[in-house]
Amino acid sequence: MVHIRRERPGDIAAIREVVDAAFGQPVEGRLVDTLRARGDVTLSLVALRGETVVGHILFHPLEIHARHDRASAIGLAPLSVHPDLQQRGVGSQLARVGLATCRALGHGRVLVLGDPAYYRRFGFVPAIRYGIKDPFGLKDHRPFMARPLARGAFAGVRGLAEYPTAFKELES
Numbered sequence: 001m002v003h004i005r006r007e008r009p010g011d012i013a014a015i016r017e018v019v020d021a022a023f024g025q026p027v028e029g030r031l032v033d034t035l036r037a038r039g040d041v042t043l044s045l046v047a048l049r050g051e052t053v054v055g056h057i058l059f060h061p062l063e064i065h066a067r068h069d070r071a072s073a074i075g076l077a078p079l080s081v082h083p084d085l086q087q088r089g090v091g092s093q094l095a096r097v098g099l100a101t102c103r104a105l106g107h108g109r110v111l112v113l114g115d116p117a118y119y120r121r122f123g124f125v126p127a128i129r130y131g132i133k134d135p136f137g138l139k140d141h142r143p144f145m146a147r148p149l150a151r152g153a154f155a156g157v158r159g160l161a162e163y164p165t166a167f168k169e170l171e172s
Contacts, residue, residue, distance in 0.1 A: 003149040022078075064109075
């Protein structure tokens with residue numbers, strides 16, 4: 001179907017095209033570019049069909065803040081597939097490979113703001129179950145989700161998730 005590999009410098013323009021097409025707007029593409037420019041990328045993978053980039057997934061660092069404590073985590077955002085190939089398993093393949101790679105790199109926890117029906121299949125549950133609060137002020141906590149990558153990853157970790165500043169700048 002597709003081949004998954006790490007992003008390379010020559011992929012940047014194609015990634016932007018896929019992200020913009022997948023979301024139908026440039027906001028998420030700007031986010032990816034800003035995170036990359038600021039060094040806020042933990043892992044960036046592309047899905048290739050032949051030599052063409054048709055999908056992309058990005059993981060970025062974030063922190064969970066409690067009153068007197070901090071814990072590191074990674075965020076998944078965004079996951080993009082070109083509209084011509086959506087609903088064909090490309091996003092699922094990117095998510096599975098991305099989560100497995102993050103685990104292999106030693107990361108213990110992942111957070112995502114997304115469709116609960118979609119992300120549940122990868123082991124995500126509402127983050128509030130682990131005592132992790134979203135920084136977005138959501139009234140419905142279900143879309144803010146968490147997944148442990150290691151046994152006991154959320155033991156003793158509670159608090160408010162803090163995303164890189166690039167996310168706050170999207171709001172302005």
